Amino acid sequence: MRMTSQREILLEELKKLKSHPTADELYQVVKKRLPRISLATVYRNLEQMSEAGIIKKLEYSGRQKRFDGEVHAHHHIHCIRCGRIADVHAAKGADLRSIVEDTSGFRLVEDQVEFSGICPECQSLLPGGAENGKEGSKAA
Amino acid sequence: MRMTSQREILLEELKKLKSHPTADELYQVVKKRLPRISLATVYRNLEQMSEAGIIKKLEYSGRQKRFDGEVHAHHHIHCIRCGRIADVHAAKGADLRSIVEDTSGFRLVEDQVEFSGICPECQSLLPGGAENGKEGSKAA
DNA sequence: ATTGGTGCAAATGCTTTGCATAAAG
């Protein structure tokens, strides 16, 4: 992965943002420093950097993807009206609900544990055994 | 909400499916019984029925929306390769991870608690006080 | 007879891609 000015500035701005921006929102910000950058470059780099683990891609709730420069494991809460995402730094096991409301300022409406993994069908397709492909065949 | 044959058959097929189908997948199934139904009708009805609480819309993980004819509260696990969704019937508080793997057959890769609520900004825009709009202004 | 629902096709919105040019190593 070459270090281009686009990549560097994208990362820098994302890390300073804290607002979990969408690709387009970050694009608007970065354009101020790199007027000729294209949205496609933003998408390509965000995708690549998230694959590299440098940033995190947030794909909750059927909304637009958002990105986070903070890669520590932490929970998020998203607004069902406007889509904003805020951080929730909660210790596991504690009374999550109140911690969530306290640390985010959100009014909690719903919480769902979202599990991800490899389904039995896909497990049988895996060559080695311990890898987690990221895309693949379409669901049946 | 009028009971049209489209609506009736859609609901019937969804309830029998158990596979958390996407709109298009359900469309393919229903087309066998209603060859002239259109995808738009499927989308419109799924949306309406989920608003009515008759079915549940699953909007996890930045993928295509999926729908569930089972409206009991229960968790889901989705495959990061193919997108399939399976049910997880787990008692809260128990050792979720192993329950998840046992009941779903998936290999668990990640679990994230997804909180939804109303952000402070949107709370201040709410007229009454205790409602949960579903869409709204764009994120800033 | 009304009013909501339907099918179709076109439009949308977000994201991805093909391709020729430019920049990094």
Next chain:
DNA sequence: CTTTATGCAAAGCATTTGCACCAAT
């Protein structure tokens, strides 16, 4: 020099919408 990244424009998908026709109440 070789290869990857960029910018632009066009394409792609899932989903939504406008509109004229149809059907449920």
